[in-house]
Amino acid sequence: MTNGLLFFAHNNPEIDYLKLACVSSSMARYNLGMENITVITDSNSYEYSSKNLDVEKYIPNLILADKDQEFKTRNYRNYRDTNHTVKSLSFYNANRCDSFDISPYDETIVLDVDYMILSDSLNNCWGHKNELMLHHDVKDIQSKREDSWRRVDDLGITMYWATVCYFQRTAYTQSFFDVVKHVKENWPFYKELYGLPGTLYRNDYSFSVAAHVMNGFQSEAQEQLPIEKMYKTFDWDDIHEINDVNDITLFVEKARTNADFHLCRWKDVDLHIMNKWALQRHADTLLEMYYE
């Protein structure tokens, strides 16, 4: 049986996702003791990131995939670097639904590159009785902020996060990913049917629909990861400093304010950091700290 991690990293004009994947890969090697790490990227991202970085040094298994150009030109989202800066940029997330087909491992954890592995908690997944696990119980590190992300819409189904997803190579998980692909290919229909907000294609939504469909249209029936919760910050927060290994201080926006922050020190618990610029600013420090 082989266990491994899978990341997808496709750069856009401002975010060097492949560099962030190098950071994630280094953190996974350090905290999880993993060497089976695969990153899916494209030739343009590889060419750009390789100019300043020895990508192969950080990523044991790199796979180049073609981009769906039509998808790339239509899927744009707002990226925030705190509430002071908002930019609309291309968001290429089209091939995550192919995780089952691409993964070379018997057990896989597919992760976003902005999920900071600050502990060995993910090692709880390997050899688990549950063949597919992902989170719906997500907690903001600013404990007083509203949790409006519990459902895909006010009257919608439970929101599952595709940020971290564990799966085994079984018939059930293959069907799950087939449904995710089907939802992506018929996005306008499912968007209408499930009342999914906005125009953006999000894997969180297609995974949520698949979790709903595959569990007999029941809510919250798909098992969650064997971790207490997934903790997150929004893209209106920022990183103040990387203090040490698995120890960060963040600027966290206060509840019901706009760009008024307090500080939060976060240690030894994995954290989803949505502000990609913040991660980019500290990527070199993190690479130096975690790469052994």
Added chain:
Amino acid sequence: MSERLTKALEFANYRLTLNNQIVALRSKVQTKLIHSINGGTFTISRELITFVDSLIRQDYTEEVVLIDNFQNPIMIEDLKSFLEDITSKYFEVTNDYHSEFVKLRKARKVHKLLDIEQDD
């Protein structure tokens, strides 16, 4: 703004940071108290430790099935070793919780709460 009001606002910021750090610390404790074995997941609690201990006292020590957090039946081959593992992890986490908690309660300024170096 009067000096007294400025102090009050500073204190409000301190309280906000303190409360958030305590919540963050509790999150860390809950995360660290998760124990995996044989494909099962257990949250280490007083109840789990007491239950396992009572089984051992009744001579159920080998090949015992426990129900995990996911309601899956998990076979534990050696219950004594399982009890040792969860008990030592429990104390490791709660001792760490205690020392971090005391440190937070003693800190009276934001930079001390966060352990940031700054002149007083």
